[in-house]
Amino acid sequence: MPTTVAAVAPILMLIASNVFMTFAWYGQLKVEHRPLWLIVLISWGIAFFEYCLAVPANRIGRHAYDPASLKALQEVITLAVFAVFSVTWLGERFTLNHAVGFILIAAGAAVVFKGPF
Template structure:
């Protein structure tokens, strides 16, 4: 496997998996007229594809990244995907406090990648 794919592949897979998971968890907020049991089943169906991407992302990513780095990366990706989703799909406004909070979490990920102190 080429070195570039080894480093970038897990990021791409985590990005795609987070799109699925964000829709599975939050997409239903615009569909209030359906019964909850149906929404749960649809969410499980969407989450299946998230899992099919997240597991290989972590398996492949382990060759390049430590598990803590993979988790930190996943959290930052989740926030980016959620921020875009929230603004576009849900029509929510991103406020300064959201952005500051997200930046602080991103800084936490940077600390994880910097290694032991």
């Protein structure tokens, strides 16, 4: 039986790591006045912190989840973080087609968690 820490810590760490990675990948879309080489270097610096959280999250999470479940969890978290980010930081609209698409992906993740048929 996995411990609570092994089950919950990876989720919290993956949420935090996704915030960093989303800023590394998409935060620069509001900073068009800087040269691309500088944006790439800054993004690498931000991504370093993402790795500092994601790698241990997967190591700890391995005690509670199988690798496929960790990956499915990661994808659902990525979409949730991106949805909030795109609305709050980028000012994008979150439309019904986004919601339906993300729900379908989450349903796929639920199938992975369900286990073998």
